[in-house]
Amino acid sequence: MLQITDHLDRGLTFAEGFSAGAIRSGLKTAGDDISLILAEVPSAVAGVFTTNQVKAASVTYSSTVTRGGMAQAIICNAGNANACNGTQGDIDANTMAVAAANAIGIPHDQMIIAQTGIIGHPMPMKIVTDAIVSLPAAMGHGAEIDMQVARAMMTTDLVPKLIGSEFLSDHVSGTFKIGGCCKGSGMIAPNMATMLCFITTDVEISARDLQIALSGAVRTTFNRMTVDGDTSTNDMVIVLANGKSRTKINTPEALVDFTSALEHICLHLAKAVARDGEGATKLVKVNVNGAKSESDADKIARTIAESPLVKTALYGNDPNWGRIMMAAGRANIPFDFNLVDVFLGGIQVFKAGIVVNFDPEEASKYLNQATVELTVELNAGGHNVTFYTCDFSYDYVKINAEYHT
Amino acid sequence: MLQITDHLDRGLTFAEGFSAGAIRSGLKTAGDDISLILAEVPSAVAGVFTTNQVKAASVTYSSTVTRGGMAQAIICNAGNANACNGTQGDIDANTMAVAAANAIGIPHDQMIIAQTGIIGHPMPMKIVTDAIVSLPAAMGHGAEIDMQVARAMMTTDLVPKLIGSEFLSDHVSGTFKIGGCCKGSGMIAPNMATMLCFITTDVEISARDLQIALSGAVRTTFNRMTVDGDTSTNDMVIVLANGKSRTKINTPEALVDFTSALEHICLHLAKAVARDGEGATKLVKVNVNGAKSESDADKIARTIAESPLVKTALYGNDPNWGRIMMAAGRANIPFDFNLVDVFLGGIQVFKAGIVVNFDPEEASKYLNQATVELTVELNAGGHNVTFYTCDFSYDYVKINAEYHT
16 A cells, blocks of 8 residues: 655655755746755666757766766766767766766765756857756755756656655555656657656665665656657656665565656656647547557557647547547557447447447537547457547647757 | 659550449539459459558458459449448448449459448448449440549549550560559558559459559559648559560560559659648658668658658758657657758758758748758668658648538
8 A cells, every 4th residue: 555645736855855946047048947955865876868869968978987886976967968969968967967066975876867958059158067066056855846846857848847755665664755857749669769867765774675666667658658759869767765764675576666656657647748848738638448458458558649630639628539440550559449439538439340339529629628539449369558648739839849049 | 664644644544454343422512433454354453452451341251252363353433431330331341342243244253343432331332332333334444434433533632633554575475465543642651541553454464463462552642642641541553464465474584574663653642642641732752762771761761761851841841850860869769869860852951960051941932832842861771761751731720621411
């Protein structure tokens, strides 16, 4: 039994023993653009990084730190991705990490770096290093800081995405807390995307178990969330566990519960990203049920969730289930069409391979909501998968045609 | 040596021994919507069909006819895809083929059927069979008929797509002609899409060799053309060869030349489809050169050509090569980033993994043209692939949010 208490106004300083701060350097046209998350003590660290062949300097740097299993802080900037900048990009990432570590007085190898923004523009390092000097004075705790840090990470995001939750489990000695914060609204796709997510927790856990828990939580949340199928050069999810609650995750049962807790945080943030997808007007839950394997269900759900034709129909509140079937059919997973049922929310539109005589106006009214659900029942096995996505509007095109240059 | 003379105003009745006609049944809101292509004599037939798991009744029906190797006519309707209509859909496809065969006096098993339009709406068979009776009187030859038939196939297409070409080869005894006609502007993707393409030729060839030639021609043309990555339930490319020119394709050298000739027709039509992509403002040629294998080049080119972020940047005339690299990187093909060059037309924007100091205004001006070219040089091997696509505009969303219901 895992008891959960959510605090939707809290974020990275919700767990015990973490502080954070944000400042403005000028990398973004307005607002804070550099943030720092600091653990009181060296902490266990785990990370999941982009699978894109083209990796930003920060991804290379931070995955090396993460492999060491220990870190104490994360420095993050928005406005410049420092990707495709060659050797100079690697030097700049290193310089920024060292400057941040010096500013707050921790060893250089305890600093994670995360960057997001435009690709292929050299980092204007002077404004970055000049600004970092003022970071220590900006550090603090509490809801206001949590929100400020969440905003500083944003690029094309419209809303900050954060959560703090308290957990009580039968399998651990006491309560523990997890805080999370995330940015991303385009170039979002399974296997990570222009998405940065930081998680702080006060449990006591080994780096190895922390990695197992994080990988498990990401698999069923961020990796089942897509905006446009495009994945970025810079994505990462980082978790720091500082042990300050003295709640130990040191049995298999405790690890299962802690993984569920991390999954709860990641799911909340993944849904927030999909809902804030560039130009999105609604959050779309795509369920594929009754598949022969989880992998089959995953591939079909992903193909539906990424289909531009399905997503534009959803924007138009159009119960065009034919496009859902078309997308399901092109996932390269064999299934018996004559067993398939399709539902829009509770409205069945397709039964055993044939259209049902449903009321299109009622279905259209259902789709005209902030959260909608599509369900494809394959009736071929026992595996279910849920994907999160959004609709595809004029504004997606506008935002992405006009960003940059 | 293959000499080619193109006639851009000609189509399916350009080759000797073919007639065609189009009529209006009311399946579409306006214009002709049923067309018939007829060979004077039973002809060799070959076809390539959608790989979507969900296949329309016409696909099942026509692939069976095609496997027999002989056909004499194609009946086609636009306005209703007759897909996802269960057993009734199969019955209706059969009824329509039989009605058309009866009307023009050929055996039922010599009739190919092709359908396109909305998915999952029962075929209003009475208006179809009533209209088919008037088809024989509509049959004829020449440029006017070719254009009329091309228009009758259209759904969201803005322009008809047709070509007639005359070929002279050292390896055959005389000239031969090929006519082609195609519809499609959305749900277009590699491995076929809501696309119908009919080809007529007067060569004398076995059905087996005709299939080899068609499969070869489609692989490097229609299968390397994408609008939105969505593939449909109804796609097919059908070729009829009636032997009327008495030019025999009966040696390996002749088959190579005939395949090139078919490829010429298919490439012209595939480019026309990409250029007419829903909402498209430009045709985009994506070259991936210097790959270790053709399959590697194909996957990278396809990922770039399907990326919504690349396509919206192209719509905005934005030389955002970072998105091209991002897309190349997510194709799951390993490559050495530090060897990569990127060009927009003749403008190099990326050299050996680092951005080149190019003039963004000049690059943006280059992108503001009816046809643009992106080239990624991997410098890793000798395999090159070209994909055709279009940009992604407000109008893509508008067309697809508002189509239907």
